[in-house]
Amino acid sequence: MTATQPISVIEESGAINGHAHGLSKQELSHCYRTMLLVRAFDDTCLKLQRSGRIGFSIPNKGVEACQVGAASALRKSDWIFPSYRDFGMALYHGVKPLDMMHNMYGNAQDSAKGRQMPVHFSFDAPIHFVSISSPIGTHIPQAVGAAYAAMMRKEDTVFLTSFGDGGTSSLGFHSGMNFAGVWKAPVVFLCQNNGYAISCPTEEQTASDGYAIKAKAYGMPGVVVDGNDLLAVRKVVGEAVERARKGGGPTLVEARTFRMGGHSTSDDPTRYVPKELVEYWAKRDPIERFERFLAQAGYWKKGDRDRLYDECMQEVGAAARAAEETARPALETVFTDVYADMPAHLRRQGQAAFDLAARKGDASAGDGKFPL
Amino acid sequence: MATLTLLQAVNDGLKTAMRRDPSVYVFGEDVGPKGGVFLATEGLTKAFGKNRCFDTPLSEDGIVGAAIGMALNGLKPVCEIQFQDFIFPAFDQIVSEAAKFRYRSGGQYTCPMVIRTPYGGGIRGGLYHSQSGEAYFCHTPGLKVVIPSTPHDAKGLLLASIADPDPVLFLEPKALYRSVKGEVPEGDYSVPLSTLRTVREGERVTVFCYGAMVPQAVKAAEQAAAKGIECLIVDLRTLYPLDEEGVLEAAKRTGRVVVVHEAPRFCGYGAEISAMIAENIIEYMEAPVARVTGFDTPFPNTLEHHYMPDDRRILDAIEHVHGF
Numbered sequence: 198m199t200a201t202q203p204i205s206v207i208e209e210s211g212a213i214n215g216h217a218h219g220l221s222k223q224e225l226s227h228c229y230r231t232m233l234l235v236r237a238f239d240d241t242c243l244k245l246q247r248s249g250r251i252g253f254s255i256p257n258k259g260v261e262a263c264q265v266g267a268a269s270a271l272r273k274s275d276w277i278f279p280s281y282r283d284f285g286m287a288l289y290h291g292v293k294p295l296d297m298m299h300n301m302y303g304n305a306q307d308s309a310k311g312r313q314m315p316v317h318f319s320f321d322a323p324i325h326f327v328s329i330s331s332p333i334g335t336h337i338p339q340a341v342g343a344a345y346a347a348m349m350r351k352e353d354t355v356f357l358t359s360f361g362d363g364g365t366s367s368l369g370f371h372s373g374m375n376f377a378g379v380w381k382a383p384v385v386f387l388c389q390n391n392g393y394a395i396s397c398p399t400e401e402q403t404a405s406d407g408y409a410i411k412a413k414a415y416g417m418p419g420v421v422v423d424g425n426d427l428l429a430v431r432k433v434v435g436e437a438v439e440r441a442r443k444g445g446g447p448t449l450v451e452a453r454t455f456r457m458g459g460h461s462t463s464d465d466p467t468r469y470v471p472k473e474l475v476e477y478w479a480k481r482d483p484i485e486r487f488e489r490f491l492a493q494a495g496y497w498k499k500g501d502r503d504r505l506y507d508e509c510m511q512e513v514g515a516a517a518r519a520a521e522e523t524a525r526p527a528l529e530t531v532f533t534d535v536y537a538d539m540p541a542h543l544r545r546q547g548q549a550a551f552d553l554a555a556r557k558g559d560a561s562a563g564d565g566k567f568p569l
Numbered sequence: 570m571a572t573l574t575l576l577q578a579v580n581d582g583l584k585t586a587m588r589r590d591p592s593v594y595v596f597g598e599d600v601g602p603k604g605g606v607f608l609a610t611e612g613l614t615k616a617f618g619k620n621r622c623f624d625t626p627l628s629e630d631g632i633v634g635a636a637i638g639m640a641l642n643g644l645k646p647v648c649e650i651q652f653q654d655f656i657f658p659a660f661d662q663i664v665s666e667a668a669k670f671r672y673r674s675g676g677q678y679t680c681p682m683v684i685r686t687p688y689g690g691g692i693r694g695g696l697y698h699s700q701s702g703e704a705y706f707c708h709t710p711g712l713k714v715v716i717p718s719t720p721h722d723a724k725g726l727l728l729a730s731i732a733d734p735d736p737v738l739f740l741e742p743k744a745l746y747r748s749v750k751g752e753v754p755e756g757d758y759s760v761p762l763s764t765l766r767t768v769r770e771g772e773r774v775t776v777f778c779y780g781a782m783v784p785q786a787v788k789a790a791e792q793a794a795a796k797g798i799e800c801l802i803v804d805l806r807t808l809y810p811l812d813e814e815g816v817l818e819a820a821k822r823t824g825r826v827v828v829v830h831e832a833p834r835f836c837g838y839g840a841e842i843s844a845m846i847a848e849n850i851i852e853y854m855e856a857p858v859a860r861v862t863g864f865d866t867p868f869p870n871t872l873e874h875h876y877m878p879d880d881r882r883i884l885d886a887i888e889h890v891h892g893f
Contacts, residue, residue, distance in 0.1 A: 276642070310675045319674035327641065328674035332665045338631050339666070342638025342646070349594070349620060349644065368658060372631030379626055534672045535710050537679070537734035540763065540810035 201407050203421045203453050206428040209481070211489025218428045220269075222496055227289070228269055228427055229491060230505055232261040232484050235285040237509035238294055239458075241517055242301060242315075246462040250521065251301050255281050255316045256458025259425070262483035263389045263452045264359075265289050266430030270438045271357060276325040278340035278358040280333075281316050282389070282456075286359070290324040294513045298520035310534070311526040334360060334367025337386070341373050341447075344382040355441045357434070359387040363394025365408050374449065378415035383441035385434060386412075386449040389424060391456040396469040412449035424454030425483040428490070454483070525561065528554060573753045576746040578720035579609045579685070582727035583647065585757055587617050590645060593731060595622040597632055597649030597685075606651055607687060607746055633659035633684060637667050640682040640736075647731060653688035653740060654697045660705070667736040668711030680736045683727070688716075689781050689831050690863075690877045691744030695870035701780075701832035701863070706738050707809040707841070713737040713762060714809040718783035720751040722806055725760030733762060742781035749784065763807045765815045771799030774887050775819050777842055778829040779805040782878060786829055789883035798891050808838060813845060820846050824855035825890040829878050834862040856893035859886040 206216045220228075235257055242254035257264070264285030271277070277286050284297060296308065300318050303311035308319050309328070319328035327336065327343075340358035347354040364370055365388055377384045388408045392398065405411060412419025418440075422433040430452055437448035455478035459466045484502075491497035532539065532547035539547075554560035573581060586593045595613055597605070601624040604611030613622035625632050629650055636646035650656045656663075667680045690699040706714050715730055715737055717723040723741070730737035768783060769790055778786040783804050790800040803819045805811065820826050826846060828839035839860040846858055861878045869876050 278638075308675045308677060309673055312675075313673050317673070319677050321674075321677040328670060328678050330665060330669070330673065332661055335634065335661055335666050338634025338662070339638035339641065341631075342635030342640075343642040344638070345635060346639045346642035346644045368630045368661070369634060372626075372628040372634060375626050375628065376631045376635055534676050536713075536810070537671070542810060542813055 201409065201421045203423040204429050204433055205423040205426050206432055207426045207486055207490045209486065211486065211493045213428065213490060216428070218432070220431070224269065225491065225496060228265050229487060230509070231265045231285060231289045232427070232487065233502070233506050234288050234294065234509045234513070235261045235264065236484065237506060237513045238284070238288070238297065241510065241513045243462065245301070245517060251315055253315045254301070254462045256456065256461070257282055257285065259457035259478060259483065260389060260391055260454050261285055262427040262487065263387075263424040263430055263454050266427040267357060267359070267387050267434045269431050270435035271324070271355065273324050275355045275357065275438070276327065276340070276343055278327045278336040278343070278356065279329055280336070280360050280364065281329050281331070282361070283359050284316070284318060287318060287320055287324070287326045290326070292320050292323070292326065293516070295516040295519060296320070298513070298516040299523060302520040302523065303525070304520055304523040305526045306520070306523050307526070310530040312530070334364045334369030337364070337367070337369040337373030338376060340384050341377045341380065341382050344377070344384045345380055348380070348382065353442045355383050355385065355438045357385045357387060357438070359389060361394060362388060362390040362392070362399060362402055362408060363397065364388065365411060366402055374411070374415040374417070377447040378417050381444070381446035384447040385437045385441060386447060387434065388449065388451045389454055390451050391454050392474070393456060393460070393470065395460040395464060407451060409449055409451035417447045417449060419449040419451065421451045421453065424452030425481050425486060427483060427487050528560065570752040570754055572750055573720045574747050575717070575720045575723045575741070575749050576607060576609055578723040578753045579727060579741060580611060581753060582724035583610060583613060584616065585724070586647065586728055586731045587613065587621060589757055592643065593621070593645045593647060594639060595647045595649070596625050598627055598651045599624060600649050605649060607743065609685070609741070610649065629655055629659040630662055633662040633667070636682050636684070637662060637670070637680050640680040641670070641678050645681060645731060647683045647685060650684060650686040652698050653686040653702050654700045656686055656702065663706070663712065663736070663738070664709050668709045671735065672711060679734060681734050683730045683737045683739050685739045685741060687743035687746070688740045689742050689744055690868060690873050691781060693870060693873060696867050699868040699873065701830065703740060703808055704832055704837050707838060711735065712809065713807065714740065715762060715807050716740045716742065716780040717806060718742060718745065718780055718804050719749065720753045722760050722766065724753050725758055726762065726806065728757065729759035729762050732759065740780065744781040745784070763810050763812050765812050765819070766804040766806055768802040768804050769800060771801040771823070773798045773800065773823055774825045774827060774891050775801045775803065775823045776827045776829060776883065776887065777803050777805060777816065777819070779808065780831070782829040782831060785878060785880050786883055788880035789887060792880065792884050793887045798887060800887060816842065816845065817850050821850055821853045824853050825893070826854070826858045827861060827883065827886045827890055828858060829861045829883055831863050831877055833865045834860055835865050837862055856890040859890050861886045
């Protein structure tokens with residue numbers, strides 16, 4: 198940890214000591230339920246992966262408050278350029294677990310038509326949750342370009358781009374921050390500093406005093422926030438969003454949190470994370486902290502957690518069953534969407550692939566006739 | 570019709586695009602008030618304002634990354650990379666992002682955008698102001714790669730590229746910027762992408778070429794004609810997606826093929842043409858395909874005239890396949 202103290206609203210006890218959060222009971226409940234939905238989706242996907250029903254997943258346990266707190270500061274007309282550990286932002290704005298589960302199974306209903314690995318979501322409604330790619334940091338300058346387009350049309354849309362501590366070492370972080378600073382673009386850069394870039398800890402990632410300080414070099418404010426404190430994230434990201442919306446330019450927010458699982462289901466964090474560190478953060482679970490706050494506000498009682506989590510698990514479980522029963526994508530989807538219009542060479546290759554599959558008897562009923 | 574250089578035709582194409590479509594934005598390093606290091610964007614900031622034609626920080630990754638974001642959000646960005654040799658920081662943005670957005674989002678997000686960049690040798694630019702990197706990009710599904718060789722095509726292909734719904738890498742042969750002139754229609758017109766141009770008719774040898782190699786091939790063909798060898802010269806002008814059927818037809822007509830490019834030979838564009846012919850029409854061929862290319866070395870400076878294919882090397886290849 199560094200010398201800069203993160204901004205915090207909810208104390209570990211649950212008290213907020215005079216902070217005004219300005220959120221209605223309904224908004225607070227939605228934040229709470231979304232965090233439980235993230236955890237339910239996460240838990241379900243881990244089980245599905247371990248039982249061989251899906252190939253891959255990205256654990257989110259421990260970082261739910263960052264995602265949901267940040268998303269809650271956005272309007273549906275705003276855009277999110279997410280990393281692969283951000284799906285709570287989509288859930289907050291109304292993306293259905295079923296639509297996400299279609300992606301986890303890569304089936305015919307998946308918005309990416311089964312072309313991407315699981316967790317690489319793409320949604321254009323009810324909010325722009327821009328298609329995720331695996332390379333780190335490439336989406337950061339894209340958010341700035343999208344913001345430039347909104348500026349030119351004199352729209353007040355805000356663009357939030359999210360990345361991890363490792364992402365701050367990428368080319369895209371520096372070019373994106375630099376362009377946004379020069380253009381005074383309406384962008385919020387959210388660095389979720391979860392302690393590790395796969396296995397690489399902060400001290401091997403940067404020699405600077407944390408990540409928020411990097412904002413200074415690009416001429417924008419940099420703020421450190423307690424990432425396990427939903428109200429603090431909401432407050433800090435909310436201020437950045439409003440500044441951007443009013444033409445005040447970009448902000449870098451560093452949310453300090455901890456990833457309680459592996460980088461992915463292919464990773465074993467016990468090989469590199471000290472046990473004591475996990476124990477330290479286990480006591481600082483963002484959902485439990487928010488519950489203590491809700492209880493003090495009179496909005497939560499014992500039993501609510503189990504009831505709501507069960508509801509979420511049922512919704513996610515039903516989504517998984519439905520996604521599992523959905524057919525795989527048709528063979529033609531390998532060849533469509535490469536270009537707006539399919540060039541002749543892809544028609545030939547598609548026809549050949551279809552003919553071979555038919556001849557070898559491994560075509561699916563849903564494959565249809567290749568469109569020649 | 571005005572008589573313009575290729576560079577003036579590019580400039581005219583940009584102005585035409587910006588006039589017809591208010592969502593067209595032009596930007597890159599030094600492209601604003603200065604008008605670009607070659608002056609391709611001269612006068613655009615003055616005519617269309619500093620929001621629509623502007624300088625960016627010196628970051629190719631940032632330029633292309635921001636262009637992608639603009640395209641995702643409804644603009645038609647036309648960005649410039651000052652020299653193709655400097656495009657590699659943006660390789661990830663082009664290959665991993667622009668070329669894949671439509672596919673990976675099932676069509677939810679698309680990147681209608683153009684990346685213009687001068688390429689190729691002939692200006693004593695040495696290793697880093699001379700390269701022809703087209704092969705790297707032609708290996709990228711989702712991307713289109715276009716190279717004009719005349720002022721007419723430079724404007725018409727640029728307008729077609731800007732109107733295209735997919736990302737286009739528009740490579741401009743800098744050696745021809747001021748050395749070729751030609752008639753260019755005024756106003757809006759387009760030359761369709763993925764179409765070939767027959768430069769010269771002939772029945773003995775087919776020469777496939779593009780960009781700055783086209784005038785060299787024409788010179789070689791004139792010398793060959795004096796020796797009784799009439800050459801069919803085809804300017805490929807859109808390298809990817811290629812009009813493959815047109816290429817095979819042109820190859821079949823003579824059964825003798827020469828492919829010319831400045832880029833190194835190994836895994837160069839000529840290898841694809843050669844393989845396409847071998848796979849599809851070997852029975853029509855009277856001679857092995859000959860490639861006239863840059864050497865498999867970095868691009869030299871003082872001795873660049875030895876590196877770059879010219880009429881004498883092309884003529885040698887024409888005579889070789891003709892006499893096989």
